Amino acid sequence: MLKSILQLVRAPNGLTAISNIIAASVIASSGQVNSSLVILVLASLAFYYGGMALNDCFDYKEDLAERANRPLPSGQISLKIGWLFGLGLMAAGLLLSAYFSWPNLIPFYVGFGLAACILLYNSVFKEGLAGSIMMGFCRYFxxxxxxxFVVFTFQSSEQVLPQSIYLIALPIWFYITGLTFLSKQETQAKNRNALWLTSGLLLATAASLFMLLFYVLGESIQTQLIGSGLIVVWLIxxxxxxxxxxxxxxxxxIQKMIMFMIIGVIPLxxxxxxxxxxxxxxxxxxxLLPPCRILSKYLYMT
Known part of the structure; x- marks a missing residue:
């Protein structure tokens, strides 16, 4: 039963959600993080795993025909339990994000936006470019x-995030949008044009990283030189x-490339x-890379 649940939520992928939270919180708070970050990590995992469970619930009929070995269509987990598990985790994510810096509700508003994007992707905007863009927004949120985390660090009473933070999240949006669009081809490989869009979005990811390095994040020439080299190596x-x-x-x-790119969220x-x-x-x-790679050998990620 435990393995079935881990398969349902694509357990290895959760480590990439954790890397998002750590990176974003450190950068936004200028490195002033503390143990309270665990609350946001748990909220992120609840949203991610809840979204993955709901994804299989919405795809149940399709999976019966094309992916009969998955936990829900194979009967390892009942569809009713899948719905309850997914929705319960989403609710837990909202509660944790609200609790984090109460009464400042910025994390809750962001969590609500994340939950909305997850539900819209799973139920309405899953196919084609629209679905890929929506998945990009899931990671963006x-x-x-x-x-x-910045509202906890500085005990801000403001109910908005600094504008620069919205720019800092751009690279992950470009990257995940390209990854998701390519993943649409992993079962039939019909649309080779997906490679053009994915390649373009990887270049856009690199371009946004350079923009952030020189205009937002890089405070010294040394940081800019090292950062430029690292971005070029990453793109290569x-x-x-x-x-x-x-x-x-x-x-x-295609599936191998998708797995590489999912795990690649951590290096990004x-x-x-x-x-x-x-x-x-x-x-x-x-x-986080080694445990993610090890888990990916035993539990599927796509």
Whole structure:
């Protein structure tokens, strides 16, 4: 039963949600994080795992025909339990985000936006580019949830986040939108044009990282030089894995690329920390990579 639940929520992927929260909170609070961050981490995991469970609930009929081995269509977990589990986790995410800095409700508002995007993606905007954009906003709001730690750090009474934080979350939006659009091809590999959009969005991710490095995050020439080198290396590694797909566009290769990109959320968050000058925190986030890779060998991620 436990393994079925872990399969249902794609347990390894939760580590990428944690890396979002750590990176966003450290950058937004200028490194002034403390143990209270655990509350936002738990809220993020509740939203993520709840969303994954609801995804399979909404896709139940489709999975009966195409993915009969998944926990719900195979009968390992009943559909009713799946709905209760998913909705219960979403409610827990909202409660935790409200509790975090009560009575300041910024984290709750962000959590509500995240929950809305998750439900809209699962129920309405799942297909095509619209679905990919909506999934990008799911991660965007997850990043903002981490960034909302700033209201706890500075005990702000303001009910808005600093404008720069909305810009800092852009790279994850570009990246996840491209990843999701490519993932639509992992079962049938019909639309090779998905590679153009994914490639363009990876370039947009790099461009937004450079913009942040020189105009928002990089406070010294040394940080800008190191950051520029790291961004170039990151982009080369991503394109090195993507380019072979142009010559061998098959479901198996697409799925491998999707797994690589999902796990790649962790290095992207670490890169964000590095270009902000938080090198120790970047290493802390990178420490999530080994357990994520190990879990991915036993539990599917897509």
């Amino acid at each position: 997850n990043w903002l949830l981490g960034a909302s 590694l991503m394109l090195k894995r993507l380019i072979p797909l142009w010559f061998n566009f098959t479901p198996d290769n 968050d670490a890169l964000m920390l590095a270009i902000s000058g938080y090198y120790i925190w970047a290493l802390v986030v990178l420490a």
